[in-house]
Amino acid sequence: MNYLEHIGKYFMMLGRVFKKPQRFKIFYEALLKEIEDLGLKSLGIIMFISFFIGGVIALQTALNLDSPFIPDSLIGFAAKRSIILEFAPTFCSIILAGKVGSYITSSIGTMRVTEQIDALEVMGINSLNHLVLPKIIATVFFYPFLISLGMFLGIFGGWVSGVLSGLFSGGDYIEGIQTDFNPFLLVYAIIKTLIFAFLIATVPSYHGYYVKGGSIAVGKASTQAVVWTTILIVIANYFLTQMLLT
Amino acid sequence: MIEVKDLHKGFGNVKVLKGISATFNAGKTSLIIGQSGSGKTVFIKSLIGLHTQESGTISFDGRVNTKFTENEKQQWRQEIGMVFQGSALFDSQTVEDNVMFPLKMFTNQSNAQMLERVNFVLNRVNLPNSNKKLPAELSGGMQKRVAIARAIVMNPKYLFCDEPNSGLDPQTAIVIDKLIQEITEEYKITTVINTHDMNSVMEIGQKIIFLKDGKKAWEGTSEEIFKTDNEAVVDFVYSSNLFKKVREAYLAEKK
Numbered sequence: 001m002n003y004l005e006h007i008g009k010y011f012m013m014l015g016r017v018f019k020k021p022q023r024f025k026i027f028y029e030a031l032l033k034e035i036e037d038l039g040l041k042s043l044g045i046i047m048f049i050s051f052f053i054g055g056v057i058a059l060q061t062a063l064n065l066d067s068p069f070i071p072d073s074l075i076g077f078a079a080k081r082s083i084i085l086e087f088a089p090t091f092c093s094i095i096l097a098g099k100v101g102s103y104i105t106s107s108i109g110t111m112r113v114t115e116q117i118d119a120l121e122v123m124g125i126n127s128l129n130h131l132v133l134p135k136i137i138a139t140v141f142f143y144p145f146l147i148s149l150g151m152f153l154g155i156f157g158g159w160v161s162g163v164l165s166g167l168f169s170g171g172d173y174i175e176g177i178q179t180d181f182n183p184f185l186l187v188y189a190i191i192k193t194l195i196f197a198f199l200i201a202t203v204p205s206y207h208g209y210y211v212k213g214g215s216i217a218v219g220k221a222s223t224q225a226v227v228w229t230t231i232l233i234v235i236a237n238y239f240l241t242q243m244l245l246t
Numbered sequence: 247m248i249e250v251k252d253l254h255k256g257f258g259n260v261k262v263l264k265g266i267s268a269t270f271n272a273g274k275t276s277l278i279i280g281q282s283g284s285g286k287t288v289f290i291k292s293l294i295g296l297h298t299q300e301s302g303t304i305s306f307d308g309r310v311n312t313k314f315t316e317n318e319k320q321q322w323r324q325e326i327g328m329v330f331q332g333s334a335l336f337d338s339q340t341v342e343d344n345v346m347f348p349l350k351m352f353t354n355q356s357n358a359q360m361l362e363r364v365n366f367v368l369n370r371v372n373l374p375n376s377n378k379k380l381p382a383e384l385s386g387g388m389q390k391r392v393a394i395a396r397a398i399v400m401n402p403k404y405l406f407c408d409e410p411n412s413g414l415d416p417q418t419a420i421v422i423d424k425l426i427q428e429i430t431e432e433y434k435i436t437t438v439i440n441t442h443d444m445n446s447v448m449e450i451g452q453k454i455i456f457l458k459d460g461k462k463a464w465e466g467t468s469e470e471i472f473k474t475d476n477e478a479v480v481d482f483v484y485s486s487n488l489f490k491k492v493r494e495a496y497l498a499e500k501k
Contacts, residue, residue, distance in 0.1 A: 118296055123324075
C-alpha cells in the first residue's frame with residue numbers, strides 16, 4: 001500500500017471516529033479508563049525524566065557558559081527557554097509516543113486479531129468511535145497538564161542541580177527564569193502539545209485497527225506506529241515552530 | 247428464516263464465494279461444512295454483514311440486507327448473535343460485564359434488570375457463580391459458554407457460530423453443540439454454524455451444506471450425509487479412519 005492510500009485511509013478512519021457516541025454513559029466510563037491508562041500511568045515517567053533532563057540542561061548550560069562576561073542568570077533563562085519551547089512539549093511527546101503509542105497499537109491490534117472488534121461491529125457498535133474517540137479526548141485534554149508538569153519539574157530540576165553542584169546559585173537561576181518572560185511561549189508549547197497528543201492517539205490507533213495477521217503482525221504494527229508517530233511529531237514540530245514563532 | 251441467493255464475494259482477483267444459494271429455517275441448526283479455504287468463514291461473515299457481498303441477496307425474514315436503511319440495519323444488528331471461533335470476549339472485562347455489554351449499549355434497563363437477565367443467561371449456559379471472573383481465568387469451554395451467553399442475551403432471532411468447537415476436547419465440544427441446539431429450539435432461533443467437526447454434524451446437523459471451492463457442492467441432513475455418493479462429500483467425511491470404518495460397517499450391513 002502506498003503512502004497516499006494510508007493517508008486517505010487514516011482520514012476516512014477519522015471520519016468514522018468523530019461521530020456522536022452511541023451511549024454517553026459507556027463513553028464516559030471508557031474516557032475515565034483512558035485518562036487513567038494513557039495519562040495518569042504516564043505521570044511517573046514524565047516527572048522522572050523531566051526532573052533529571054532539566055537538571056542536565058542547566059548543568060550543560062552552566063558548563064558551556066563559563067565566562068566572567070556572561071551573567072549566571074543566563075543559565076536559568078536558557079534552561080527555561082529550552083524546557084518550555086522544546087524539551088517539555090516535543091521531547092516528552094516523543095517519550096509518550098513510545099510508551100502510549102505502543103500500548104494503543106498493541107491493545108487495539110490484539111482486539112482486531114482476536115475478533116473482539118468484529119464482535120463490536122456485529123453488535124452494531126461503531127468500533128472506531130467506541131475505541132478511538134475516548135483515547136483522543138483523554139490525550140488532548142490530559143497531556144497539556146502532563147506537559148505543564150514536565151515544564152515545572154524540568155525547571156525545578158535545573159535549580160536543584162545548580163544548588164547541589166555549586167556551579168550557579170539558586171538566586172541567579174530564579175532571576176534568569178523571571179527575565180524576559182513571554183507568556184506566548186507557553187501558549188505555543190500548549191498548542192504543540194495538543195497537536196502531538198492528537199497524533200499520539202490517532203496514528204497508533206490506525207496501525208492497531210487495520211493490523212492483519214497474528215501476534216507478530218501486532219508487534220510489527222506497534223513498532224511502525226511508534227516510528228511514524230515520532231516522525232509526524234518531528235515534522236509537525238518544524239512546521240508549527242515556523243508558523244507560530246517566525 | 248434466512249434466504250441466500252446467488253451470493254458472490256471476492257477479494258481483489260480472488261473469488262471466494264461463487265454463487266451460493268441456501269435457506270436456513272427458524273428453530274433449526276444448519277451447519278456449513280467444508281475444508282479449510284472452502285469459503286465457510288467468508289460465507290458466515292457475509293451473512294452477518296462483516297463482508298459486503300459483490301452480488302446476490304441475503305434476506306432475513308423477507309428483509310433484504312442491501313436495502314436496509316441505517317435504522318433498519320441497526321435494528322437487524324440487534325437481532326443477531328454471534329459466537330466467534332476464539333470466543334472474542336473483551337479480555338479487560340469480567341464475565342458479567344461481557345454479557346451485560348449489549349444490554350448497556352442498546353437497552354434502557356436498570357442495573358438490577360440487566361443483572362437479572364445476565365444471571366438468567368449465565369445459568370442457561372450452566373455458568374452460575376462466574377460473574378466476577380475475567381475471561382483469562384476461564385477454560386476454553388467456559389469461554390465459549392460466556393460467548394454463547396453474550397450472543398443470546400438480547401434474545402436474537404439469528405445465531406451464528408464460527409467453529410464453536412475448535413480447540414475443545416470431544417466431551418466439551420458435545421456439551422457446546424447440545425447447548426446451541428437446545429437454545430435454538432427453545433427460542434426458535436435461526437442458527438447457522440460453521441464447522442469441520444464431524445461429531446457436530448452427527449449430533450446437531452439438522453441441515454448440512456457442504457462448500458467446496460466457494461460453491462455449494464451438497465445439501466442434506468446428518469442421516470443423508472452418510473449415504474451420499476457425492477465424491478467431494480465422501481472424501482471430506484471419510485478422511486478419518488474412524489468414519490471410514492463406520493461407512494464400511496454401514497455398507498456391509500446394507501448388503
